[in-house]
Amino acid sequence: MLIGKVVGSVVATRKDAKLGGAKLLVVQVFDQQNKPKDQYVVAIDAVEAGVGDMVLYATGSSARQTDRTEGKPCDAVIMAVVDSWDLGGKNVYEKWA
Amino acid sequence: MHLARVLGRVVATAKYPGLEGVPLLWIQPLDENGAAAGDALVATSAISSGPGDVVSWIDGREAALTCPVHFVPVDAAILGFVEQAARLGEVVARQES
Numbered sequence: 001m002l003i004g005k006v007v008g009s010v011v012a013t014r015k016d017a018k019l020g021g022a023k024l025l026v027v028q029v030f031d032q033q034n035k036p037k038d039q040y041v042v043a044i045d046a047v048e049a050g051v052g053d054m055v056l057y058a059t060g061s062s063a064r065q066t067d068r069t070e071g072k073p074c075d076a077v078i079m080a081v082v083d084s085w086d087l088g089g090k091n092v093y094e095k096w097a
Numbered sequence: 098m099h100l101a102r103v104l105g106r107v108v109a110t111a112k113y114p115g116l117e118g119v120p121l122l123w124i125q126p127l128d129e130n131g132a133a134a135g136d137a138l139v140a141t142s143a144i145s146s147g148p149g150d151v152v153s154w155i156d157g158r159e160a161a162l163t164c165p166v167h168f169v170p171v172d173a174a175i176l177g178f179v180e181q182a183a184r185l186g187e188v189v190a191r192q193e194s
Binding site: 047048049056064080087090092 | 104105110111113116123137138139140160161169170
């Protein structure tokens with residue numbers, strides 16, 4: 001999985017019928033040093049993430065292994081909201097800091 | 098399967114159902130010479146491992162098969178703890194003592 005910050009959402013009324021009801025969020029990719037990359041993905045949300053949340057997202061066929069993305073044309077799904085992470089025991093990101 | 102070194106731990110209380118209690122770890126993929134190669138990513142772990150460990154890991158949909166619940170959006174999973182990796186008789190990676 002990769003980590004990123006939800007920076008926006010996508011509204012598309014005309015889209016593949018199977019995507020009806022899917023919540024599309026724009027995620028900016030972050031690296032393990034909590035630095036933003038110039039890379040964005042649009043992912044279907046499966047854990048009620050919101051703008052500003054740091055999230056984990058899975059890509060590829062694994063993205064279709066949720067009740068909200070099964071059988072849908074989806075290659076990226078948000079599957080966790082990150083509280084914190086450390087590198088070698090040193091905290092690098094804390095949601096509440 | 099690939100080699101990697103564990104960098105740190107990710108804490109996420111809000112996760113997709115079925116991933117409760119499954120560790121999430123930052124890993125740095127290693128190439129055939131044991132050198133860091135490519136971007137770090139987050140993997141689930143089927144074993145207990147911490148920062149500095151050399152591990153083997155798998156990506157793609159098969160990664161989810163290492164989780165207690167298989168129908169989960171997981172695209173990278175640590176499979177094993179590597180004491181030592183050698184290539185053509187030359188040790189390329191081993192646990193830091």
